[in-house]
Amino acid sequence: ETVEGLAALSGDRRFAFDSYRRFITMYSNVVLGLGHDDFEEVLDDHKDRLGVTVDTDLSAKDWEKVVADYKAVVERNLGHAFPQDPHDQLWGAVGAVFTSWMNDRAKFYRRMHDIPESWGTAVNIQSMVFGNMGETSATGVAFTRNPSTGESRLYGEFLINAQGEDVVAGIRTPQSLTRAGREEMGETALSMEEAMPVVFAEFVDVVGRLESHYRDMQDIEFTVEQGRLWMLQTRNGKRTAKSALKIAVELAAEGVISEEEAVSRVEPAALDQLLHPTLDPNAARSVVAAGLPASPGAATGKIVFDADEAERLAQLGEAVILVREETSPEDIHGMHAARGIVTARGGMTSHAAVVARGMGRPCVSGAGEIHIDDKAQTFTARGRTFKAGEIITIDGGKGEV
Structure with missing residues (x-):
């Protein structure tokens, strides 16, 4: 009923079912405890069948079929249907946030940053704004200063017709916020400054006021819903x-x-x-893949595809490089254990990039040439295949593997 109501209210059936499939995925993961893999497999199968590569190419009918298959995944794995009552969904989400305070990654993060266990956590409940309501909507992440160099200029990425997790998880290649940033990165897709000049001007004014108020560099998440700017959160930004x-x-x-x-x-x-270590600029190097210079420094170590394995080997004194499609909060212990991080997807404001900078770990993100086979424990790039345990070097300052 809700998704049909959202479709009628918005006049956009595709948007409604795109939002519903996102909700099923996130709720199933955070509240019901299902992994992302089964849902990603369903979506990849649909995209392969349709001959498309990005989510925005799927139609309303396509998303309806994806939703049906997602519900089947829940029923198959849990033995019951996906919850339909909004009140049940809300209280399930609230309970999951409180419970998350004692999960393994939260406890690890507290130890790493000396946060007392007695503090506990709170739950904010707020209405949703949608960055995936068409070409006049967008979502993004911004830093009021460059978190890698400290340069005093707006830095960040955004995506048109997307939701926040698409930027952080690197689902699609994000675009630069500013024209200068786009030109610096050699991108062809328009920056937010060029694509949405009126909204961008308002955004620049707001982020300037936020930095002045908090007296520190800010890490900001925002959404544009049908041309209207919404600020979602701000916090002091992680930095090198x-x-x-x-x-x-x-x-x-x-x-x-x-x-x-x-x-x-x-x-x-x-x-x-x-x-931090750097590579000899005069030494010969065989570059097997290139990505974004997400966090500076150089590191050499054994290829590892799993965060738990990275932690295990590091405890044995092994130097490892964690190679992932993209990282998530579940990988935090492996990122801390690794000497460096490589992701096939994600931009300069992705989870891997932000966390690596805060930890002082070299990181190459968005190395799209890398194709990972988790089952075979290998990655392929430029016609060469590398197995888990083989040695690679990364240059986080140049974005090279």
Whole structure:
């Protein structure tokens, strides 16, 4: 009933069923405990059958069939139908957030950042805005300063006709926010500044006010729904040690913070990152894949495709490089254990890029030439195949493997 109502209200049946299939996937994962793999397999099968490569090419009828197959996945794995009552769905989601405080990745994150277990978590319930309501809608992630270099200019990515997880998970290749960023990256797709100039001007004004208010570089998520800008969240952004130093110095020079506060904002332990390994620029290198320079530094290690295996080998003293299609919060322990990270999908604001910068790990994201076969534990790039356990080197400053 709800999806039919959303279709009637919006006048866009494709949008309604696209939103419904996203909801089934996320709710099944977060609340019901199902993995993403079965749902991804269903979607990939539909795209292969239709001869398309991106989600936006699927029609309303296509999404209706995907939804039916997704519901079958839930019933097959759990022995009961996907819940239909909105109140049951809401309370299931609330309960899942509270329960998440004690899951393994949350406990690991707390240990890593010295967060007391006694704090607990809260639940925000807010109405949804949709970035996937057509070509006048969009979603994105922005930093008020460059989180890798500290440069004082707007930095980030967005996608037209998409929802937030598409940017963070690297489902599609995101576009730059600014024209300067697009030209710097050599992209042909229009930036937000060019594609949505009126909304972009409003966005620039808002993010400037947010940085002034919080007196620090901000990591911001936003959605544009049919030409109207919505700010979803803001927080102090994760950054490299080099970036932290530059941002602190410049905020002090701008009179935003005192020199004493600037000094206190740079963790002494983080200064070790300024001495991160680099590759000899004159040494011969055989580049097997290229992606985005998501987090600077160089690392060499054994190829690993699984976060648990990365942690296990690291505990044995092995240097490993975690290679994934994309990363998610479930991979946090493996990312922490690895010397470096490579993802086949995702942009400069993807989960892998943001977390790697915060950890000081070299990272190459969006290396689309890499094709991973999880079952065979191999990846193929430029006609060559590499197995788990083989040694590779990554240059996070150049985006090379």
